[in-house]
Amino acid sequence: xxxEPVKSALRICALNDAAxxxxxxxxxxLADARAMHPSLWVEDADPQADRVLLDGVADWCDxxxxxxxLDPADGLFLDVSGCAHLFGGERTLGGDILSRLxxxxxxxxxxxxxxxGCAWAVARYGKTWLVPKNDTREILxxxxxxxxxxxxxxxxxxxxxxxxxxxxxIDRPRxxxxxxxxxxFLRRLDQALGTEGxxxxxxxxxxxxxxxxxxxxxxxxxxxxxATIEQLARELALLLERHDEGARLLQVALFRTDGKVYRxxxxxxxxxxxxxxxxxxxxERLVSVADACDPGFGYDMVRLSALVCxxxxxxxxxxxxxxxxxxxxxxxxxxxxxFGPRRLTRLVPHDTxxxxxxxxxxxxxxxxxxxxxDPVKQDSLxxxxxxxxxxxxxxxxxxxxxxxxxxxxxxxxxVLYEVTKAEGSERIAMEWWRDVEGHALTRDYFRVxxxxxxxxxxxxxxxxxxxxxxxxxxxxxxxVHGLFA
Amino acid sequence: MTAGTPATLxxxxxxxxxxxxxxxxxxxxxxxxxxxxxxxxxxxxxGLAPASLHEIAPTAxxxxxxxxxxxxxxxxxxxxxxxxxxxxxxxxxxxxSGNIYGPGCDLFGLQTxxxxxxxxxxxxxxxxxxxxxxxxxxLASVIAELPHDGxxxxxxxxRRLTLAAREGGGLGLLFxxxxxxLASSVETRWEVAAAPSLPDRYGGLGRTAFVLSxxxxxxxxxxxxxxxxxxHERVFSALSLDMAETAFDRPDRAPHIRAS
Numbered sequence: 001x002x003x004e005p006v007k008s009a010l011r012i013c014a015l016n017d018a019a020x021x022x023x024x025x026x027x028x029x030l031a032d033a034r035a036m037h038p039s040l041w042v043e044d045a046d047p048q049a050d051r052v053l054l055d056g057v058a059d060w061c062d063x064x065x066x067x068x069x070l071d072p073a074d075g076l077f078l079d080v081s082g083c084a085h086l087f088g089g090e091r092t093l094g095g096d097i098l099s100r101l102x103x104x105x106x107x108x109x110x111x112x113x114x115x116x117g118c119a120w121a122v123a124r125y126g127k128t129w130l131v132p133k134n135d136t137r138e139i140l141x142x143x144x145x146x147x148x149x150x151x152x153x154x155x156x157x158x159x160x161x162x163x164x165x166x167x168x169x170i171d172r173p174r175x176x177x178x179x180x181x182x183x184x185f186l187r188r189l190d191q192a193l194g195t196e197g198x199x200x201x202x203x204x205x206x207x208x209x210x211x212x213x214x215x216x217x218x219x220x221x222x223x224x225x226x227a228t229i230e231q232l233a234r235e236l237a238l239l240l241e242r243h244d245e246g247a248r249l250l251q252v253a254l255f256r257t258d259g260k261v262y263r264x265x266x267x268x269x270x271x272x273x274x275x276x277x278x279x280x281x282x283x284e285r286l287v288s289v290a291d292a293c294d295p296g297f298g299y300d301m302v303r304l305s306a307l308v309c310x311x312x313x314x315x316x317x318x319x320x321x322x323x324x325x326x327x328x329x330x331x332x333x334x335x336x337x338x339f340g341p342r343r344l345t346r347l348v349p350h351d352t353x354x355x356x357x358x359x360x361x362x363x364x365x366x367x368x369x370x371x372x373x374d375p376v377k378q379d380s381l382x383x384x385x386x387x388x389x390x391x392x393x394x395x396x397x398x399x400x401x402x403x404x405x406x407x408x409x410x411x412x413x414x415v416l417y418e419v420t421k422a423e424g425s426e427r428i429a430m431e432w433w434r435d436v437e438g439h440a441l442t443r444d445y446f447r448v449x450x451x452x453x454x455x456x457x458x459x460x461x462x463x464x465x466x467x468x469x470x471x472x473x474x475x476x477x478x479x480v481h482g483l484f485a
Numbered sequence: 486m487t488a489g490t491p492a493t494l495x496x497x498x499x500x501x502x503x504x505x506x507x508x509x510x511x512x513x514x515x516x517x518x519x520x521x522x523x524x525x526x527x528x529x530x531x532g533l534a535p536a537s538l539h540e541i542a543p544t545a546x547x548x549x550x551x552x553x554x555x556x557x558x559x560x561x562x563x564x565x566x567x568x569x570x571x572x573x574x575x576x577x578x579x580x581x582s583g584n585i586y587g588p589g590c591d592l593f594g595l596q597t598x599x600x601x602x603x604x605x606x607x608x609x610x611x612x613x614x615x616x617x618x619x620x621x622x623x624l625a626s627v628i629a630e631l632p633h634d635g636x637x638x639x640x641x642x643x644r645r646l647t648l649a650a651r652e653g654g655g656l657g658l659l660f661x662x663x664x665x666x667l668a669s670s671v672e673t674r675w676e677v678a679a680a681p682s683l684p685d686r687y688g689g690l691g692r693t694a695f696v697l698s699x700x701x702x703x704x705x706x707x708x709x710x711x712x713x714x715x716x717h718e719r720v721f722s723a724l725s726l727d728m729a730e731t732a733f734d735r736p737d738r739a740p741h742i743r744a745s
Binding site for chain 2: 324325327328331332334335338339343344345346347348349355358359361364381382383384385386387388389390391413415420421423447449451452453454455456482483484485
């Protein structure tokens with residue numbers, strides 16, 4: 001028995017068959033129930049866990065239709081129009097859902113009807129779960145008003161007016177009902193009847209193209225999975241080719257026999273439909289998630305879907321001999337699939353003086369735009385900017401001859417460097433719109449070369465004069481920011 | 486229509502590209518990357534061989550920047566014929582020697598827009614990625630940076646990489662953070678130290694200078710030279726010895742290491 005606090009009293013919100021047999025009811029205060037039966041097993045409600053379970057079931061329901069919507073806190077909508085015949089008709093489909101869920105230890109009530117509202121009603125209040133085509137109205141007539149997904153307040157208000165069943169209101173003049181109980185009530189009625197449309201909000205983006213395969217005997221070996229993916233990729237390629245499209249984002253969904261669903265996504269820098277290449281992408285993906293993807297007793301369904309597609313005109317191959325660019329694009333896709341798209345990057349310059357923001361690492365698959373480079377002005381033979389930049393500038397001890405000048409010696413990573421040549425200072429102040437809190441200090445950069453020839457980019461933070469006015473014990477801090485060649 | 490087998494078209498395209506003076510990526514990776522310094526090129530019998538693997542390490546830890554720069558300089562020369570450069574770093578090496586910095590690379594002669602950067606978490610992944618990338622013909626060079634002495638790149642691993650490089654035709658550069666004494670199947674092995682640059686007219690920093698020690702060479706003897714890198718023209722030039730003398734201010738080492 002599960003309880004949750006409702007209006008400062010613990011009330012029963014869910015109970016099992018044994019508890020029902022004892023005469024307990026939902027929403028009864030726990031104190032009353034305890035008075036009737038002192039030895040009750042009571043647990044606190046855990047809405048979070050319920051939600052996770054519902055999500056898991058929704059994931060699993062994906063095997064029947066890609067259009068699965070959540071109906072919190074305890075329901076799911078499946079749009080099975082056009083799917084039912086794949087499972088041998090609506091009756092078999094419903095039976096299949098119930099028996100498979102029962103095998104997972106879940107008891108469920110289902111309803112299948114022409115409208116979402118009617119299905120909701122019969123699942124909760126109906127005697128039969130399957131509403132034949134065109135029988136929506138007759139079935140609804142027999143059900144109580146609560147079956148219309150109404151607020152408890154409206155239901156009790158209607159009950160006070162003597163209206164208890166849908167049959168009581170269905171033929172009444174609408175204007176007085178709307179005036180008294182609000183438009184929401186009539187909308188629910190119309191939705192259940194199908195005179196007003198209602199669309200199911202899908203949980204996941206709807207794929208443009210899908211290919212899937214079911215197995216009477218679950219498969220678990222990686223080789224089998226990859227072979228399946230390749231077959232599916234071939235089917236998908238035909239679909240894509242017919243519409244002159246290529247996939248930019250692909251997803252493989254692996255449905256484990258016990259209801260768990262794994263989804264692996266792989267992106268492509270260029271629209272893609274070559275089955276061999278699609279397979280290679282998932283080879284890398286499977287390697288990188290090997291530990292997180294436990295086949296358990298095997299997968300009984302594999303689905304390959306193209307989530308994002310782009311126009312891909314048929315290209316004539318072989319004109320330029322070997323096409324290096326496609327080869328590169330494929331390498332980029334494979335490396336991104338294996339290590340993650342954010343790990344393989346191209347550097348795109350940004351127009352700012354702040355060294356760490358002057359360049360952005362953009363995923364290589366997305367960096368197809370133009371690169372505008374405005375190189376830093378050169379003032380000497382040596383490059384103005386280092387080839388390596390530390391993500392976190394490293395604090396050093398440095399001694400400068402004059403307060404504003406470059407250091408004469410400094411210690412970095414336990415090594416003492418004697419500066420023989422120095423260039424600078426190059427003063428870089430934080431842009432005011434980045435410096436929200438106003439703490440960023442101006443930096444004076446120096447390019448220095450040590451006695452041994454080590455070239456380092458370092459800076460002093462803060463300005464003499466302005467920044468030291470506030471604090472008497474202010475001392476400049478020095479940082480190493482980058483390495484020159 | 487009978488004209489236009491792929492091979493003919495390929496040759497014609499190359500010819501057109503030549504006439505138009507465009508850089509073409511149709512035939513990269515088939516010639517030697519000469520240093521442009523006679524002494525070095527003689528020892529290497531013409532220059533660094535493409536489609537092969539080379540090893541770079543800093544002489545001492547403080548020379549990391551110089552070694553990274555030398556790798557970039559070689560990559561910049563390899564990229565002259567077209568093709569991209571892939572740099573593979575493990576997360577640890579990125580902390581140790583810093584992230585690859587775009588504006589700096591541009592100034593150093595390696596075009597940022599031709600640069601791909603891959604970050605991996607384990608050295609093993611770096612080797613795997615390098616092998617895959619070397620097989621790709623669109624890459625002019627692949628640089629893999631390994632932490633410490635990169636002991637994961639042993640004889641077997643370097644053999645695999647050599648085979649991959651032969652297949653793809655790119656230049657493979659294995660950048661270890663410490664010189665390694667492991668046997669490997671690399672073509673050449675370099676130890677790089679920073680050298681004081683020749684000051685410009687105003688006493689400021691001059692062109693980037695290195696002392697290159699060739700410690701393993703399949704085609705000739707080992708040796709060492711001070712060189713300077715002109716990032717503008719993307720060429721190496723010899724540095725006069727008396728200026729570089731100061732660079733040898735370090736513990737003595739065996740003077741002549743012959744190639745095995």
